[in-house]
Amino acid sequence: MKREIMHRSRTKAVVSVLSGLGLVAMLLMGALSAQAATPPEPTYASANVDGNYGEWDLVNDFFADMYRAADPTKKVESKLYVRYDCETETLYVLVLAVDGVTVLPEPDNAFVKLGNAITLVNGNSGDDGTPPDFAWVMSNDDYIGFEASASLAPGSYNNLNVHVNVDDGGSQTSAVADRAILLDLLCTAEPDICVEKTALDNNVDPPVTLHYEYQVCNPGEVPLSNVDVTDDTCDNVQYVSGDTSPANGKLDPGETWLYTCEFLFEGPSLPGICVVNEVTAEGQYNGQTVDDTHYAVVHCYSPPEGGIQILKTVDLEHVCPGQTLIYRYEVTNLGDVPLYNITVNDDTCSPLDGPSGDSNHNNRLDPAETWIYTCRYTVTGGEPNPLENRVIASGDVMDDGQVVDTVTDRDPAIVQIVPCPQVAVEFVPEPGTAVLLASGLAGVAGYASLKWGRRPKS
Structure with missing residues (x-):
């Protein structure tokens, strides 16, 4: 699809x-x-219950304040953060004391309940990787909170009760307002996946090894399992990195995984585009499979005509809408006679600045001389993806004031357009x-x- x-x-x-x-x-x-x-909806993602809360987003995952004696008119002594994994029906909870307050390591008084009767998890639940799980969070030698997980079916609950005892000038209870707040586990979000493919080689002269990079992202709000990346030409796609928040084997919302692949391209070498291949990324959520495709092109080297050569580079391989690309063009005279009336035209970016490099200021591209041009282009997001543009350089050979020949050269550049941060x-x-x-x-x-x-x- x-x-x-x-x-x-x-x-x-x-x-x-x-x-x-x-x-x-x-x-x-x-x-x-x-x-x-x-709230009352949590962030739809998973977490590791290990006492290290580095994967939690203390802005996005914030769910509720926890007050002294569960009384909203009294001071806030701890904060509640909540995530939910719809696929495994697992509730994840993080409780952190506010600055100046520490948590008392009392297992019976650190809990997540529905009302006062149904205990989902508490400090006695252990930590074996299977819900219910519990782990204290520490800073140096101080207890500052806890992480926990519990099995809980999707639905709406009006009695989420999260509690911990704290030391705030003495032992105090800290709990959500009135020991009963709303929690909606709706699981209505649709899964999604995206993939961007970048060819790291261009203007190749086969036989040559081509290298590709793939970025697989989750723009949805639910984690994806069984992520698979296949290329219709390059068959040894390898995962490199990205499963970090947490490292759970799932492509979590907001995560981007990096893959690479390489293969030997033996030809034929045809001027212009000579390799076009496509990558497909798939992921699953609750039995539903989502996929995305993206292609990349590689150009084969074309020898410069008549002694002029242009080399085009760009400062970014990936760009998001609103960012500005800077193109650089190097025009060189490879022949043995001067070239006149030099023109450089890019089919996407204009106007070009330059040239610099005419060291003797004779307005001719002398043999072995290189002129430099630049151009700035702001991406709108409406361009084809990948954004491919070509530049053409031309110059005239003169004899006795007359144009006797015109030489040209072309060079492309390719940039992947990716989602913005x-x-x-x-x-x-x-x-x-x-x-x-x-x-x-x-x-x-x-x-x-x-x-x-x-x-x-x-």
């Missing part, structure tokens, strides 16, 4: 705070509300200003950067 991937442009706002707190507070609170999670909002206060946070006023002695990123939820 081929499909067109719609790429969202990256949005990045940078606000420099020059004076006053009102504008900062308004913008900051607006950003927080725009980027916060949307997730939306980010960045605030950069000036030195000496103050930022109004939810917890009060915080003086900023130097530049501070606060960033939020969020996957959209259905």
Whole structure:
């Protein structure tokens, strides 16, 4: 199944705070509300219950505050983060104490329940890799929270009860509001997969070994199992990296896995495009298979005609809509007579800047001389993918003031258009200003950067 991937442009706002707190507070609170999670639905992803919460996103996965004695009018002493894997019907919970508070390692008082009667997991559940699982989270020698998993069928629950005892100037209970909050495990999100293929070689002269790189991503909101990547020409596709958050053998939402492949291309060598091949990536979720395809092209080397040669390079192999590519063109006279009336035309990028390199300023491309041109092109997202464009250079051979021959050369460049990074909002206060946070006023002695990123939820 081929499909067109719609790429969202990256949005990045940078606000420099020059004076006053009102504008900062308004913008900051607006950003927080725009980027916060949307309970009662959790993030649809998995986690490792091992006491290391590095795979958790403390913005996207935030679910609820936990108050002293479960009373919303009292202080927040810990935070609740929730994920759910619809495929395995597993609920994942992370509880972290707020700054200045530690967790008391009391197994009976660290739990996830439905109401007060049904215990899903607690500190006595152990950690054998099968739900229910439990692991304390520590920082140095301090207990600061716990991770847990439990089996729970999809549905809507109005009595999620998460609790831990903390040390906050003495032993205190910390729990979700009224020990019963809403939890919707809807599992209505559709799985999705995307693949981008890049040929790392171009202008080849066979026989030659061709190298390919594949980026397989999950733009959906549910993890994919049994990910398979096949190339219709290159049959030894190898996984390289990417399964990191967590390393669970699943292509989680927002993850990108890298694969490579190489094969010996023996010809024939034809001017222009001589190898076109396609990759297919597949993944599964709840018995449903999703796939995506992408092709790459490799050009065979064409000897320059009559002594002129142009070599075209680009500064990026992958680009997302809104980014700017910088093309560089090197035009060289390989012959033994000067060339006049040099023209360089790119079928996509214009105008070109240059040339530089006419060292004797005679406006002729002398033998062995190289002129340099550049061009900047901003990708819109509406271009064919991969973005392939060609440049043509030409020059005239003159005799007694008359054009007796015109020589030309061509060279392509290929760039893969990929999805942009997730939306980010960045605030950069000036030195000496103050930022109004939810917890009060915080003086900023130097530049501070606060960033939020969020996957959209259905």
